[in-house]
Amino acid sequence: MKLEEYNTSVDQHSDGVFRFILKNIKDEDKARDIVQDSFEKMWRNVENINFLKVKSYLYTTAYRTMIDLIRKEKRKEDFNQVDVREYSHSQHYTDLKEILDQALERLSAIQRSVVLLRDYEGYNYQEIAEITELSESQVKVYIYRARKKMKEYIGHMETVI
Amino acid sequence: MKVITRNNYEEFFLDYIEGEISATDKVALESFLAENPDLKKELDEMMDMNIECEGITISVESDSLKDIPFQENLDDFCIAKIEGDLDTYENKAFDYYIASNPNKQKELSLYQKTKLEADQSIIFKEKKSLRRRNKGLILIRFAYTSLAAAASIALLFTIWTNEIKNKPSDLNIEQISQNTRQTIASPDSTKNKIQKNISTEKDSVNTKALEKQDKTSKTKIKGKIQHKSIIKTDALPNRAAISNKESIDKIVVKQLLVDNKRLAIENINLPKAKLDGINNINTTYKENTGLASLGLTWKSSQGDDKNKEKSTLLKIASYGVSQIGKFAGKKINLEKKYDPKTDKTRVAFNTLGIGFSTPTK
Numbered sequence: 280m281k282l283e284e285y286n287t288s289v290d291q292h293s294d295g296v297f298r299f300i301l302k303n304i305k306d307e308d309k310a311r312d313i314v315q316d317s318f319e320k321m322w323r324n325v326e327n328i329n330f331l332k333v334k335s336y337l338y339t340t341a342y343r344t345m346i347d348l349i350r351k352e353k354r355k356e357d358f359n360q361v362d363v364r365e366y367s368h369s370q371h372y373t374d375l376k377e378i379l380d381q382a383l384e385r386l387s388a389i390q391r392s393v394v395l396l397r398d399y400e401g402y403n404y405q406e407i408a409e410i411t412e413l414s415e416s417q418v419k420v421y422i423y424r425a426r427k428k429m430k431e432y433i434g435h436m437e438t439v440i
Numbered sequence: 441m442k443v444i445t446r447n448n449y450e451e452f453f454l455d456y457i458e459g460e461i462s463a464t465d466k467v468a469l470e471s472f473l474a475e476n477p478d479l480k481k482e483l484d485e486m487m488d489m490n491i492e493c494e495g496i497t498i499s500v501e502s503d504s505l506k507d508i509p510f511q512e513n514l515d516d517f518c519i520a521k522i523e524g525d526l527d528t529y530e531n532k533a534f535d536y537y538i539a540s541n542p543n544k545q546k547e548l549s550l551y552q553k554t555k556l557e558a559d560q561s562i563i564f565k566e567k568k569s570l571r572r573r574n575k576g577l578i579l580i581r582f583a584y585t586s587l588a589a590a591a592s593i594a595l596l597f598t599i600w601t602n603e604i605k606n607k608p609s610d611l612n613i614e615q616i617s618q619n620t621r622q623t624i625a626s627p628d629s630t631k632n633k634i635q636k637n638i639s640t641e642k643d644s645v646n647t648k649a650l651e652k653q654d655k656t657s658k659t660k661i662k663g664k665i666q667h668k669s670i671i672k673t674d675a676l677p678n679r680a681a682i683s684n685k686e687s688i689d690k691i692v693v694k695q696l697l698v699d700n701k702r703l704a705i706e707n708i709n710l711p712k713a714k715l716d717g718i719n720n721i722n723t724t725y726k727e728n729t730g731l732a733s734l735g736l737t738w739k740s741s742q743g744d745d746k747n748k749e750k751s752t753l754l755k756i757a758s759y760g761v762s763q764i765g766k767f768a769g770k771k772i773n774l775e776k777k778y779d780p781k782t783d784k785t786r787v788a789f790n791t792l793g794i795g796f797s798t799p800t801k
Binding site: 282286287289290293294295296297298301304310317318322375379383384395397398399422423426427429430432433434437 | 515516522523546548551553554555556557558559562563564566567569570571572573574600
């Protein structure tokens with residue numbers, strides 16, 4: 280990858296990677312650090328990276344850096360378990376976007392990640408599997424479970440409102 | 441109207457199959473097919489494929505729907521629908537099922553709401569910090585900075601050295617004394633020389649005036665001794681063996697010569713050639729190269745200025761060679777070789793195994 284291509288990838292993907300990480304960890308400073316760290320790693324390997332695979336490289340690096348950070352801070356959840364917290368009632372959720380944000384927060388970290396990669400970036404199961412180091416069928420299962428959970432939450436909130 | 445050719449006939453075929461072709465284009469197409477019978481066969485095949493699709497649609501509307509467990513796995517089918525995991529047949533069948541069961545539409549609607557949309561207002565603001573410049577430019581800039589720093593140091597060093605030359609009194613007194621040890625004694629020979637000269641010129645020199653001048657010069661020298669010469673004597677390693685009187689006496693002679701010069705000028709009787717010789721001696725004492733301030737010392741041999749200069753250069757060369765030896769990890773010595781053919785002494789050192797290189801990346 281050339282210097283110009285690297286700078287192009289900064290323009291094309293930095294926002295998306297930042298949004299993806301921010302939605303996952305809800306910490307702007309840490310999300311910013313992870314983005315910078317990911318691009319730094321990419322720059323160090325700039326000569327070995329194919330420009331056509333830059334996006335996948337960036338999301339993979341950012342995702343793994345985020346997981347490492349979560350592990351370091353001992354905030355890692357059990358990826359194989361769906362979050363069992365009870366849905367709490369709140370009068371503040373007035374629009375679908377806020378309800379969806381709340382529904383997203385109630386997912387497990389891995390469920391949240393795969394759904395975000397699917398919806399925000401339009402990755403297919405195989406691509407998500409490569410980024411998250413899961414099998415394709417595992418990715419599909421996580422996405423299906425996440426959808427069911429989110430649908431239940433939205434349905435519950437709609438009946439409340 | 442667009443003319444139909446063998447390069448664009450496909451779009452006319454598609455419009456014909458879909459029933460969206462205009463009457464004019466239809467006439468043109470029929471005319472084209474008459475001229476190209478091989479393409480008529482291709483059109484027929486495309487129309488057959490469409491008939492097969494219509495056949496599937498028809499079967500969905502039949503009782504075959506009972507074979508698909510939509511009722512039991514409604515959630516999975518809803519998710520598969522929004523994820524695009526259903527094939528063409530299942531998709532059409534599920535659409536038909538939802539349309540036939542309005543109470544299930546709400547379930548599908550809720551699943552459709554779970555599709556997230558990225559908030560485009562969230563952006564990474566520090567893009568500038570992520571962008572990179574050409575590595576080559578960075579290296580050139582780094583090299584330029586290094587060069588500029590080296591030039592600055594060299595310039596400062598030059599200014600500093602010049603300052604030392606211009607202000608010899610500011611030098612470290614002890615270092616001066618070490619370097620000038622021999623120079624204190626050296627005027628003895630000159631003293632005798634000049635005294636001889638003075639004696640030969642006795643007839644033309646006013647001796648009384650000389651004695652007077654001698655006295656006045658002594659007082660002047662005493663003043664000088666207080667400032668400089670005593671310190672020089674103290675710094676001598678074998679100062680115990682040399683009395684203050686002796687050292688003062690030597691310096692008196694030196695200063696006396698200076699004063700003699702002045703006296704001779706005043707009287708215009710002393711030969712000019714001799715004065716020039718005296719003048720040279722004084723110039724030698726005033727000059728200081730600044731080597732002492734660098735921690736370098738040298739002892740000049742007894743002799744004329746040329747020999748001293750050679751000795752100084754030899755010392756500097758020797759120091760440089762020893763430093764190169766330190767870097768190279770080898771012991772290198774300067775060697776003097778006398779060449780009888782040219783009647784000259786050459787100084788050389790062995791450079792075998794020593795290479796000079798500049799690391800580059």
